[in-house]
Amino acid sequence: MSAHAVFELRQYTLRPGQRERLVELFEREFIEPQEALGMGLPGQFRDLDDPDRFVWLRSFPDMPARAAALAAFYDGPVWRGHREAANATMLDSDDVLLLRPTQPFALEGMTRPGLGERAPAGLLSATVCPVPPSDAAPLARSFDMQVRPVLGRLGAPVLGQFVTEPARNTFPRLPVREGESVFVWFAAFADARAQARHRAAAAADPIVDAWVHRLEALPETLRLAPTPRSLLRGASSLMTTPGEHA
Template identity: 45%
Template sequence: MTVLELRQYTLHPGRRDELITLFEREFVEAQEELGARVVGTFRDVTDPDRFVWIRAFDDMASRHAALTGFYGGPVWMRHRDAANATMIHFDDVLLLEAVGDGFSATSRAAIGKGRRGPSRVLAVVWTGGGAEPDTATVERLLGVTPVLARTAPYVNDYPALPVRDEQAVVWFASYTWAGEAAAAQERLAAHPLGQEPGLEVLELEPTARSALR
């Protein structure tokens, strides 16, 4: 299994690139050395003050150890004031469990190795209270093979970082260029699934160091 966090931060106006620069310079290797894999880092295309990122852990025990080590360690202590100064809210977090191989090194459909340019990632987030959307239908509308994750059936054992208390399903889809993502969004919007109140589509632009592109 793989445990994932989908993290959405609301930032003070005009400070997103400041946080991204700090994050990519100081926080990627510092977390990965402790077992937290930074899968993707993104600018939200529709919101200039939102930073979105994904990190992965082998299991909940690895997550607890990595978070304890990082947030109690010297790198975060040295830079936390600068990072926190850019943020308004940092508690929009879904704790998920990947279905299948997730964002593993062998998941070529998910990780665009060496891919550069105006690529896009769509995160289709469903938190509706009814029946879960049919995955085959979502995949057909997206037009690519997504990585699927559902709310992890575990208690958040690192309460200093809260997570949303709701059931969610998320499909992560990667596109070579922005036009492909736009076409997928049009297909979703034209389908009854796109009208469901519990469905949100995040259009994400990978930052320079994002593995997921």
């Protein structure tokens, strides 16, 4: 998965009270079949600020491979056998950002828990930053060189950094958010209190503040609890020295 160049950040709005049903179905039926078709599934998450939102990541080697893998999965027997149950939990599944990594996840050493297996959980955040398209690359570089080390010192090891993938959607049956330019970074925390302390410290840091003021709008931060079989579950315990490149 480390060589994958295309990622989807998928946010599903679910029918009230249906998230646990979808998590159980997803983790029992949908992980290994997608991986067998060459897709990567770095993480599945519960949104801590919305009990009816399910967030997950999916990756591909490139855009042509994405089209082929998605066609194979959504026209295949696994999805046909479970799509009615999955779709019954959802109100909306079109909130999808198509991304490419500027600093990919370092997944070496991470293993996916099996069904029913207990593993350290931790907490992640995904910070979605609207950026001017012409300034996306410079903002990504300045984040990596100036902001990322600060965030590490403040207790937020950065797991990965991404910008919008500008290519045309090669699988239009699954819509994506088009006409947007974003920079997204993921961080890991031991728990919600550590994440709250970090947010307060980052908001008061002049380097972080100066970078945020270059954005088109204020960033949106998703507080994410990894589901039991998320590959990124417990990522905070595997990070190296804060601020150090993995």
